[in-house]
Amino acid sequence: MKDTELIELYFNRDERAIEATKESYGAYCFKVAFALLEDRLDAEECVLDTLSRAWNAIPPEKPIRLRAYLAKITRRLALERLERAGRQKRGEAQTVLDELAEVLPSSADTAGEAETRELGRAVNGFIRGLPEREANILIRRCFYSEPVKQIARSYGLNEKHAAVILGRTRKKLRAYLIKEGFIDE
């Protein structure tokens, strides 16, 4: 089913929308959730929560890119699930977090929701200004928590090269956030 038809089902409050979304994007959302949770049952529950969240949000929201829209909901819910359970992020997500400590230290105070959203806008602006390949690699790493090896494979690079690109991009991000006033120099 095409995305436009799916959205139409949501707007008509037709419950088939949930099943159809699950069929089209369930496995994809599971992959996004699993990358953070590394647990099959938790990830499956997270997909169900995503479907329920989408049902409640559409309408009024009318996503143009349903796949990415669902991925964002899933990622947010998976992170919330980790926080709620008081669990440490594990595996690749923890490695990504450690890498991001080069940009913003882990010891600093946690930001409020508004500040995080503001930071999100800044990160968005930063990514838009990057060359396409660097932007894509950063998103694969920091949004999807994909292993560097896999990213390298996806973009036809060797692992070291991908790691170097990521390292340089993080340095640029830090400089950008300093310039935008998010970090003191």
Added chain:
Amino acid sequence: MNNKDLFSSFGEIDESLVERSERAASRSRSRRAIKMIAAAAAALLIIAGAAFGIAQAAGANYPGETPSAPKEIVLPPSQVGKKGYTSTKSRAYSLTSALANSKAACIITIGSWLSEDHETTSTYFEAKVDEVISGSVPEHIVLCQFGDSEWTLSGSPLFTYGDKLLVFLKDVNWGGMQYENCYAPVGVDHSFFYIAETPDGGRYAVNHNCTFTYLIEQNDEGADFEDLAGDKAILDAVIDAIGEHDAAAAEIIATNAVHSANSYAPLRIYRVEEIIDYIKGLE
């Protein structure tokens, strides 16, 4: 504002950017898939001509062998534990990352239960190495499993006498009992296969909690093993073969098989030889 906030803020990026990163990755993957198919076809030709030599040194009293001087079999006091499963999680691996983090990949047979250490929550078993796939490891080892008779990791029972496993072994570095040649499985409860040897001579690998097979499908390039879980005769034979000596593991496998239709990480059954070939190809 800290690194966690920054990690969360990546969830706010434009959907168009998220989608673009996927499109670019999938374009590149398609190009590489064509190259991979050609390489796999060549590799298969070579493999078809090769014969496997399985080292079968005479060991004492392991399942499937005729003991010259039988000794008492010791089973674990409890496979699941009075306190049941815990929600503690362990790092999950694919074949490539499990191999990279291990000293050896091999097929082992669990022997008698040796001891448990509640302080480090570890249980120790005798084990015989039937086949070394990669790396090097002595023929007789002690396998240290995380979990004890009081509690076990979510979804996984303790091993028991007669279990045949395809495992990736690493050194034990968290203290506990001191045994010579003591190893632990990489990925604790996730990243190993139970091996079922069926009466018709088939040798099948099944990951009881389906996490390992899911990550293999996601991350191990070229690991396109034929899934036999849909063949009811094979599924039943595998469950029966494992259930003969390990009812707890067989029950989990049977339950996950029933739920497979509604799961994004369904139960898979692979031929052991296909996995061995793949691991050898990673070296």
